[in-house]
Amino acid sequence: MSLPKASPPHLRRAFVAVHRLTIVISETERLVADPVPGITAAPHDDNLRYFDVTIQGPDGSPFQQGVFKLELFLPEEYPMAPPKVRFLTKIYHPNIDKLGRICLDILKDKWSPALQIRTVLLSIQALLSAPNPDDPLAPDVAKHYKENEADAHRVSREWTQLYASK
Amino acid sequence: MLLNYVQEPNSNLLCCICRTPFNEPVTTRSCSHTFCRDCITQAISHARQCPVDRSVLTLDDLVPANSIIRSLVDELVVECIHRSSGCTFTCQRQLLAAHVMDTCPYRTTAGEEIEDVQSVPCSLCGAEFALEDLEEHTPECAASTVNCEFCTLELARSELGSHTGTCSAAIIPCVQVSNGCRWTGPRTDLKSQHTPSCPYEALSGFFELHNSKFARVAEENLFLRHRLEVLESRVQTQQRDLNSAKTALGPWFRSDGVYAHSSNNGGLASSADLPLDLQPGSASTSSRRYSQADTSPTFEQHPPDALAAYFPAEADSFERRPGWDAPFGAGSGTANSQNTVAPLNLSTTLEGSLTGVRASVVALGGAVDSLARRSDIALSNETRRLNEEVMSLRANMHGLRMQVHAIMMDRNAQVTGRSGEGGGGSNSVMPNPMSPLGPGDGAWPPPARFFYPGPGGKL
Ligand SMILES: [Zn+2]
Numbered sequence: 188m189s190l191p192k193a194s195p196p197h198l199r200r201a202f203v204a205v206h207r208l209t210i211v212i213s214e215t216e217r218l219v220a221d222p223v224p225g226i227t228a229a230p231h232d233d234n235l236r237y238f239d240v241t242i243q244g245p246d247g248s249p250f251q252q253g254v255f256k257l258e259l260f261l262p263e264e265y266p267m268a269p270p271k272v273r274f275l276t277k278i279y280h281p282n283i284d285k286l287g288r289i290c291l292d293i294l295k296d297k298w299s300p301a302l303q304i305r306t307v308l309l310s311i312q313a314l315l316s317a318p319n320p321d322d323p324l325a326p327d328v329a330k331h332y333k334e335n336e337a338d339a340h341r342v343s344r345e346w347t348q349l350y351a352s353k
Numbered sequence: 354m355l356l357n358y359v360q361e362p363n364s365n366l367l368c369c370i371c372r373t374p375f376n377e378p379v380t381t382r383s384c385s386h387t388f389c390r391d392c393i394t395q396a397i398s399h400a401r402q403c404p405v406d407r408s409v410l411t412l413d414d415l416v417p418a419n420s421i422i423r424s425l426v427d428e429l430v431v432e433c434i435h436r437s438s439g440c441t442f443t444c445q446r447q448l449l450a451a452h453v454m455d456t457c458p459y460r461t462t463a464g465e466e467i468e469d470v471q472s473v474p475c476s477l478c479g480a481e482f483a484l485e486d487l488e489e490h491t492p493e494c495a496a497s498t499v500n501c502e503f504c505t506l507e508l509a510r511s512e513l514g515s516h517t518g519t520c521s522a523a524i525i526p527c528v529q530v531s532n533g534c535r536w537t538g539p540r541t542d543l544k545s546q547h548t549p550s551c552p553y554e555a556l557s558g559f560f561e562l563h564n565s566k567f568a569r570v571a572e573e574n575l576f577l578r579h580r581l582e583v584l585e586s587r588v589q590t591q592q593r594d595l596n597s598a599k600t601a602l603g604p605w606f607r608s609d610g611v612y613a614h615s616s617n618n619g620g621l622a623s624s625a626d627l628p629l630d631l632q633p634g635s636a637s638t639s640s641r642r643y644s645q646a647d648t649s650p651t652f653e654q655h656p657p658d659a660l661a662a663y664f665p666a667e668a669d670s671f672e673r674r675p676g677w678d679a680p681f682g683a684g685s686g687t688a689n690s691q692n693t694v695a696p697l698n699l700s701t702t703l704e705g706s707l708t709g710v711r712a713s714v715v716a717l718g719g720a721v722d723s724l725a726r727r728s729d730i731a732l733s734n735e736t737r738r739l740n741e742e743v744m745s746l747r748a749n750m751h752g753l754r755m756q757v758h759a760i761m762m763d764r765n766a767q768v769t770g771r772s773g774e775g776g777g778g779s780n781s782v783m784p785n786p787m788s789p790l791g792p793g794d795g796a797w798p799p800p801a802r803f804f805y806p807g808p809g810g811k812l
């Protein structure tokens with residue numbers, strides 16, 4: 188269904204808004220129907236654009252055995268604008284700062300409307316497996332990772348034990 | 354609005370932005386990617402790049418998609434949009450519009466269609482709104498995004514409150530701000546940097562003690578204020594009662610609390626004519642009246658309390674006056690038996706009573722006057738009588754002296770005559786008047802020659 192070209196602007200705006208909401212709804216339905224292993228995402232009852240997310244720490248990483256809570260928010264412009272994602276669980280990671288903000292290019296300038304919630308969460312899970320100290324958001328942690336990776340991993344494991352154990 | 358496709362569409366026919374089969378498909382000239390017209394138009398308005406390969410893209414680069422693609426998506430079989438209402442009609446997508454507009458039994462009239470469109474869900478929270486209400490709702494929608502003013506994190510408006518309470522970058526005051534600490538800073542710095550050096554934190558124990566004391570005092574103050582209010586209202590009530598009592602008492606109200614009791618005989622009225630016998634006219638009695646102990650005192654004949662009770666001090670002074678004991682003794686005794694003053698007639702007004710009192714005072718003044726005059730007369734009478742008695746005594750004395758003289762003369766004559774007859778010794782011996790006389794001449798002649806005019810004889 189498309190709107191006739193000659194519709195008044197407010198009807199057009201409403202149509203666009205509805206169209207975007209249908210995108211959110213259909214994507215949520217697919218996410219629930221076909222979940223990603225190790226990742227859960229559940230929308231709030233009162234806010235369809237707000238998701239409670241958990242990501243399991245990937246095996247072989249210092250975050251193994253940890254379950255990390257995140258919040259994901261789809262702004263009104265989604266999918267034209269990227270979702271907002273933030274860690275709620277404390278994590279010792281060079282690309283995640285103490286406020287839980289994530290340094291991930293697809294969440295910023297590398298966002299594309301072709302990307303989905305699913306791909307975003309998979310990218311974050313991959314970031315846990317492969318920290319990138321060269322593009323840090325937490326300089327102290329990045330420095331630690333660069334200078335003594337083993338000790339940094341030890342701290343990451345400790346934090347995972349401390350804050351992200353089930 | 355979401356169309357339901359009877360068969361799962363080929364994934365090559367899906368727009369990568371909306372993940373549904375293309376709607377008005379357009380293809381990019383530069384990279385030959387296909388999107389819905391609406392989807393790619395909006396995407397370019399956000400970022401001028403291809404959503405798939407991020408190559409630079411403008412609206413001018415879009416051309417209608419290949420006709421094969423268009424017919425493929427147009428021929429996809431879809432369900433009627435009124436399926437939820439009960440229409441089981443299915444058709445090619447390109448024919449659906451005609452069905453919905455013209456033949457669908459669940460179609461709505463043109464007017465209703467517009468109304469239907471006007472009730473739209475909020476694109477943020479999904480709640481349904483009339484179109485005009487949506488404009489108002491959107492800026493305050495709990496799902497709209499806002500930036501945390503401290504950490505600049507973007508989050509839903511509904512989450513902002515809980516986030517600000519925990520945001521570690523939030524500027525917060527010291528926990529001792531109520532005690533005067535002026536420090537403010539990021540939440541993370543409070544515990545780690547400021548608290549160890551906060552001078553108020555060191556005194557927190559004192560502050561706690563002080564605050565609890567203060568709270569207790571404030572509570573007590575409140576309680577006392579409440580009590581004061583109660584007491585004030587009680588005083589006001591009593592003041593009102595007192596005033597009404599004053600009004601009821603009228604002129605008989607006395608502030609010292611001594612209330613005159615109703616007298617049975619209306620003393621004042623009778624006291625006005627009480628001192629009738631004290632009028633000057635009645636003082637014409639002789640002086641003997643006061644010199645006699647059995648003379649009835651004036652006050653005994655009338656109720657003496659009528660006046661004496663009002664002037665107890667004066668009654669006392671009367672009593673103490675020497676010489677007046679006898680006449681006033683009985684009267685003052687009666688007065689003393691009545692110490693309470695209650696003869697005023699309460700049925701009259703105070704003014705009337707005062708007039709009565711004034712009249713009785715005037716009468717009393719007259720009585721005192723007459724008393725004084727009478728005592729003057731009595732005194733002068735007494736003086737005159739005493740004078741007379743002294744005079745008579747003096748006369749008696751003179752008589753006696755004359756008699757003695759005569760006797761002495763007689764004696765002398767006898768003694769001289771006997772010695773002349775006897776011719777006895779030449780020595781003249783004066784007889785001792787005290788010597789016993791001989792029986793013959795020891796008898797005195799009766800006092801015939803000198804008559805004493807006694808008082809009895811005088812009368
Ligand atoms: Zn492209």
Ligand SMILES: [Zn+2]
Pocket residue numbers: 368369370371372373375376388389392
């Ligand atoms: Zn599309």
Ligand SMILES: [Zn+2]
Pocket residue numbers: 433434435436440441442452453457458459
């Ligand atoms: Zn139908």
Ligand SMILES: [Zn+2]
Pocket residue numbers: 475476477478479480490491494495496
């Ligand atoms: Zn809303």
Ligand SMILES: [Zn+2]
Pocket residue numbers: 501502503504505506516517520521522523
């Ligand atoms: Zn914040």
Ligand SMILES: [Zn+2]
Pocket residue numbers: 527528529530534535536547551552553554
């Ligand atoms: Zn302080």
